[in-house]
Amino acid sequence: MPEKFQLPKLTFWKAALVLIALTGLYATFVRFAQGLGASTNLSDEFPWGIWVGFDVLCGVMLAAGGFTLTATVYIFNLERFRPIVRPTVLTAFLGYSLVCVALLFDLGRSYRIWHPLVMWNPRSVLFEVGWCVTLYTTVLALEFAPVVFERLQLERPRRILRGISIPLVIAGVMLSTLHQSSLGSLYLIVPQKLHPFWYSPLLPVFFFISAIAVGLAMTIFESSMTSKHFGKQLELPLLRELGRILAVVLLVYTVLRTQDLYHRGALKLVLQPSYETWLFLLEVLLGLAAPIVLLLIPRVRQAAGGLYLAAVLTLLGFITNRLNVSTTGMETSAGMHYVPKWTELAVTASIIAVGFAAFALAAKHLPIFSNHTGAPPEAGSRRSKAIFVEKKEEGVLVGR
Amino acid sequence: MSKSILYDATLCINCKQCEVACAEQNKLPYNETIAAEQKQSAHKFTVVLESAAADGKFMRKLCMNCADPTCVSVCPVGAFTKTAAGPVVYDETKCMGCRYCMLACPFGVPKYEWDKALPLVRKCDMCADRVSAGRPTACTEACPTGATIFGERETLIAEAQKRIKEKPDQYVNHVYGVEEVGGTSVLLLSSVPFEQFGYRSDLMHDPLPMLTYRVLARIPDLVGLGGMLLGGIWWITNRRAEVAAAEAPVRAHEEK
Ligand code: SF4
Numbered sequence: 152m153p154e155k156f157q158l159p160k161l162t163f164w165k166a167a168l169v170l171i172a173l174t175g176l177y178a179t180f181v182r183f184a185q186g187l188g189a190s191t192n193l194s195d196e197f198p199w200g201i202w203v204g205f206d207v208l209c210g211v212m213l214a215a216g217g218f219t220l221t222a223t224v225y226i227f228n229l230e231r232f233r234p235i236v237r238p239t240v241l242t243a244f245l246g247y248s249l250v251c252v253a254l255l256f257d258l259g260r261s262y263r264i265w266h267p268l269v270m271w272n273p274r275s276v277l278f279e280v281g282w283c284v285t286l287y288t289t290v291l292a293l294e295f296a297p298v299v300f301e302r303l304q305l306e307r308p309r310r311i312l313r314g315i316s317i318p319l320v321i322a323g324v325m326l327s328t329l330h331q332s333s334l335g336s337l338y339l340i341v342p343q344k345l346h347p348f349w350y351s352p353l354l355p356v357f358f359f360i361s362a363i364a365v366g367l368a369m370t371i372f373e374s375s376m377t378s379k380h381f382g383k384q385l386e387l388p389l390l391r392e393l394g395r396i397l398a399v400v401l402l403v404y405t406v407l408r409t410q411d412l413y414h415r416g417a418l419k420l421v422l423q424p425s426y427e428t429w430l431f432l433l434e435v436l437l438g439l440a441a442p443i444v445l446l447l448i449p450r451v452r453q454a455a456g457g458l459y460l461a462a463v464l465t466l467l468g469f470i471t472n473r474l475n476v477s478t479t480g481m482e483t484s485a486g487m488h489y490v491p492k493w494t495e496l497a498v499t500a501s502i503i504a505v506g507f508a509a510f511a512l513a514a515k516h517l518p519i520f521s522n523h524t525g526a527p528p529e530a531g532s533r534r535s536k537a538i539f540v541e542k543k544e545e546g547v548l549v550g551r
Numbered sequence: 552m553s554k555s556i557l558y559d560a561t562l563c564i565n566c567k568q569c570e571v572a573c574a575e576q577n578k579l580p581y582n583e584t585i586a587a588e589q590k591q592s593a594h595k596f597t598v599v600l601e602s603a604a605a606d607g608k609f610m611r612k613l614c615m616n617c618a619d620p621t622c623v624s625v626c627p628v629g630a631f632t633k634t635a636a637g638p639v640v641y642d643e644t645k646c647m648g649c650r651y652c653m654l655a656c657p658f659g660v661p662k663y664e665w666d667k668a669l670p671l672v673r674k675c676d677m678c679a680d681r682v683s684a685g686r687p688t689a690c691t692e693a694c695p696t697g698a699t700i701f702g703e704r705e706t707l708i709a710e711a712q713k714r715i716k717e718k719p720d721q722y723v724n725h726v727y728g729v730e731e732v733g734g735t736s737v738l739l740l741s742s743v744p745f746e747q748f749g750y751r752s753d754l755m756h757d758p759l760p761m762l763t764y765r766v767l768a769r770i771p772d773l774v775g776l777g778g779m780l781l782g783g784i785w786w787i788t789n790r791r792a793e794v795a796a797a798e799a800p801v802r803a804h805e806e807k
């Protein structure tokens with residue numbers, strides 16, 4: 152593997168990265184030296200802002216590709232998706248690690264972040280989320296470790312992890328199911344505070360289904376990005392298939408969400424123009440209507456660009472959804488508007504930047520992408536069944 | 552049985568003696584500026600609100616010390632406890648500052664020390680140390696008119712209902728806190744609708760923790776079922792591969 156230092160070609164992005172990092176460092180200083188009051192626009196009326204709404208809720212959601220894809224490949228045995236497992240698990244692992252970092256910023260007393268592990272309150276949704284996220288981050292680390300061991304040529308630990316790969320994957324899927332939905336359950340306790348567009352007894356179900364949709368969209372998005380920036384070939388047939396599944400998941404979500412709104416009598420609120428109506432429509436347009444329409448047009452669904460667009464729209468739509476649930480949907484009951492302070496934005500931007508940089512580093516130095524990327528297209532996927540069997544004997548936990 | 556506070560707004564004269572006593576009890580600063588503040592905060596656990604119409608109507612706010620408190624149920628580290636005597640107390644050595652209690656409390660009671668580098672949640676704890684020693688709360692002791700009184704919850708509810716019955720034209724026909732979110736240890740009487748002072752009238756009569764408990768209680772079942780299901784699917788899907796693998800040499804043999 153060539154490890155010579157190359158002159159970076161993305162100079163603009165590097166410069167932007169440095170700038171974001173510097174601002175972020177200063178914001179970090181303000182946060183820890185002066186506290187949450189000085190570094191955020193949070194208040195007694197509005198105790199949770201974008202560090203929870205974006206960094207935690209969206210962070211966990213965007214990392215959902217990890218469990219979606221490991222389940223596809225290992226549980227449902229759809230071997231053809233194996234080439235994209237590694238980058239997806241890497242993204243998930245980075246995502247969860249960064250969620251933990253974001254929590255350090257948001258918690259008033261960060262140094263007590265471990266308290267839920269020893270001070271139990273099983274009646275608390277947040278307690279459950281804390282445990283699941285901790286355990287799942289560990290599972291992701293173990294799922295990704297074989298890649299590192301492979302690079303370091305450590306055969307023994309690699310073999311040990313291979314032995315427990317299936318239980319690990321099952322644990323990961325269970326833990327994800329639990330906390331992805333529980334992030335929605337967090338808001339079950341505020342029936343009077345959250346606007347009826349978003350408050351629903353089905354919140355955990357919606358959060359879970361949308362996590363699957365976002366996991367798929369994120370995988371498409373990521374494959375397109377990496378093919379662009381790391382010169383890897385695009386796994387187009389695979390992405391097409393993912394696009395099809397994404398369309399189905401989105402449709403299921405749409406039907407369920409509409410039924411729920413209708414039964415709760417909230418559907419007619421769409422006709423009354425209000426702050427919440429616009430935000431709700433934005434969310435529906437970006438995350439549901441546009442991607443579904445795009446994915447149902449065969450010409451769009453077949454093209455790399457079309458898939459990419461549909462994926463990005465889905466991501467934006469559900470980011471809007473999470474922000475609506477956590478911040479904007481609460482504004483009316485709080486009797487105020489919440490606009491994040493520059494420090495909040497700077498920290499969030501830095502965390503995102505760190506995520507991108509870490510991914511780029513890992514992609515450069517670790518065997519993330521399979522060698523036979525994009526090798527035999529469609530025709531191969533069916534014929535190569537016999538090869539799978541062999542491959543699995545010597546397979547590693549995460550793809551090959 | 553558990554203790555409660557009954558506040559009868561029709562007897563209140565806005566002397567703010569309860570505010571003074573509360574500040575003293577909790578070692579909080581108190582001066583004219585703070586006296587004029589019309590909201591609860593990390594340095595003001597109870598407040599006497601004046602109605603916006605300035606028509607001589609008042610209303611107190613303090614932690615309701617709920618019977619099945621939302622704060623107790625949501626806190627991931629169990630920093631809040633409902634004591635048998637009534638008060639809901641906070642253990643500051645546990646709190647990690649997630650502020651879920653602030654988001655969840657239906658009365659918006661827990662407040663945060665936003666200006667501190669290492670903040671804590673602050674709220675009225677119904678003078679837990681006094682109550683456990685058999686004494687009334689500081690605010691009841693300080694109240695000169697008997698607008699705030701202290702006693703057994705059952706006794707106070709009966710007293711409140713009696714007052715409404717005797718002077719129905721003086722009171723809204725509702726003792727706030729008897730049924731709201733499953734009942735609270737603070738009971739309120741008023742001559743004007745409680746909403747005017749920001750008390751919600753749309754609270755359910757079941758404790759809010761029910762809402763999340765219903766979902767959380769399913770988790771153990773879900774884990775068992777899900778684990779089995781996923782394991783089963785894996786076993787089935789891999790069976791095909793195994794069969795193919797096992798058959799390959801046999802077939803090769805047969806072909807010879
Ligand atoms: S009013 Fe709020 S803070 Fe007080 S006991 Fe009830 S839930 Fe807890």
Ligand code: SF4
Nearest residue numbers: 626646647649650652
């Ligand atoms: S802020 Fe403290 S007391 Fe409130 S829920 Fe979080 S850990 Fe518990």
